[in-house]
Amino acid sequence: MINFDFESLKQIGLTHAIASQLATFNDTEATLARVTAVHREWIAVHDGAAAFEARIHPKLMQALQERDVSLAVGDWVLAEAHAHDEYWLSERLEPSSHLSRRSDDGRRQSLASNVDTALLVMGLDRDFKLRRMERYIALVEAAGVAAVAVLTKADIGDDVAARMEQLRQRLPPRVPAFAVNALDEAVAASLAPWLAAGQTLILLGTSGVGKSTLTNTLTASAQATGGVRRGDGRGRHTTTARSLHQCAGGACIIDTPGLRAWRPDADADALAASFDDIDALARQCQFRDCRHEAEPGCAVRGGVDADRLFNYNKLLREHRRAEQTPLERIAARSKWKVLMKAVKARDRHK
Ligand SMILES: Nc1nc2c(ncn2[C@@H]2O[C@H](COP(=O)(O)OP(=O)(O)OP(=O)(O)O)[C@@H](O)[C@H]2O)c(=O)[nH]1
Numbered sequence: 001m002i003n004f005d006f007e008s009l010k011q012i013g014l015t016h017a018i019a020s021q022l023a024t025f026n027d028t029e030a031t032l033a034r035v036t037a038v039h040r041e042w043i044a045v046h047d048g049a050a051a052f053e054a055r056i057h058p059k060l061m062q063a064l065q066e067r068d069v070s071l072a073v074g075d076w077v078l079a080e081a082h083a084h085d086e087y088w089l090s091e092r093l094e095p096s097s098h099l100s101r102r103s104d105d106g107r108r109q110s111l112a113s114n115v116d117t118a119l120l121v122m123g124l125d126r127d128f129k130l131r132r133m134e135r136y137i138a139l140v141e142a143a144g145v146a147a148v149a150v151l152t153k154a155d156i157g158d159d160v161a162a163r164m165e166q167l168r169q170r171l172p173p174r175v176p177a178f179a180v181n182a183l184d185e186a187v188a189a190s191l192a193p194w195l196a197a198g199q200t201l202i203l204l205g206t207s208g209v210g211k212s213t214l215t216n217t218l219t220a221s222a223q224a225t226g227g228v229r230r231g232d233g234r235g236r237h238t239t240t241a242r243s244l245h246q247c248a249g250g251a252c253i254i255d256t257p258g259l260r261a262w263r264p265d266a267d268a269d270a271l272a273a274s275f276d277d278i279d280a281l282a283r284q285c286q287f288r289d290c291r292h293e294a295e296p297g298c299a300v301r302g303g304v305d306a307d308r309l310f311n312y313n314k315l316l317r318e319h320r321r322a323e324q325t326p327l328e329r330i331a332a333r334s335k336w337k338v339l340m341k342a343v344k345a346r347d348r349h350k
Pocket residue numbers: 152153154155156180181182183205206207208209210211212213214256257258259
């Protein structure tokens with residue numbers, strides 16, 4: 001059993017579910033710590049008392065690669081001290097949630113682990129895009145993370161009330177939506193239910209929507225997770241990647257660089273679950289495999305917002321594409337080419 005102090009680790013988001021996994025490890029020399037930033041060569045971690053840098057032990061690296069996962073901000077790990085104040089990460093505890101996406105070449109990129117709530121940030125200015133918000137909700141809910149829509153720039157945006165109304169009409173009722181000025185301290189009061197000690201939040205949104213501004217406002221009167229450093233402090237690096245901060249209310253918050261594209265990396269059922277209104281109506285369609293396009297007896301078309309249905313289909317299409325191996329993609333493309341040739345040939349003979 002690993003020794004640890006629950007109360008001090010709760011400050012950086014330790015939960016009983018994670019702590020209960022410790023019974024299975026018998027390396028009593030190891031320290032339980034949380035990943036606060038991931039860099040190419042090293043990982044920044046915090047053990048509730050101090051921040052330090054560590055490297056991933058080759059054995060753990062191999063175990064992670066075999067499962068196609070990588071360490072992310074928010075992961076709980078076991079760190080072992082070696083000579084010369086060097087720390088090696090030997091284990092990764094199974095996270096309660098894990099957010100990832102696919103890059104253009106289909107590789108999986110880890111965003112964060114052990115997140116309770118995602119603050120989906122969008123501006124009430126030019127950045128306002130309902131489809132994008134809807135997509136973010138599906139992606140975080142598919143990963144088992146609760147979604148809260150945070151609409152920034154309420155102080156300078158156009159048609160704020162109308163846009164918020166549009167958003168509320170479109171989003172599932174379970175997703176709360178707030179219009180805020182990210183620079184105003186009052187934002188902490190609106191978000192208080194999600195900011196309690198032991199909670200972990202992530203901020204997601206495109207560049208310039210106010211994620212860093214929100215982080216600064218929410219963490220203003222809290223102490224930094226930096227704390228006292230262990231080791232020789234060799235090379236002070238500044239964090240440019242995702243990183244974990246502590247909020248005044250006691251929650252931890254993960255800031256991320258702006259997301260441009262977010263390719264789905266989740267299973268189709270999980271993605272579809274976020275569109276439970278469409279799913280419920282689909283049960284009443286005349287055909288069981290109805291695609292809700294032109295089929296007669298479709299209960300979905302007309303039952304939900306057309307743009308929402310479009311977005312749902314688009315997301316599932318992308319998901320299917322992301323799941324395909326390069327060979328399957330080539331096969332799908334050549335099948336399509338054959339089909340197009342047949343169509344052209346038929347047209348010629350008309
Ligand atoms: N007036 C006003 N300005 C805001 C608000 N939120 C953000 N801004 C401004 O918008 C600009 C961009 O905000 P950032 O917090 O840097 O945006 P970001 O999402 O962190 O952007 P990246 O780091 O590129 O991903 C800054 O100049 C902020 O001061 C808001 O609610 N009201």
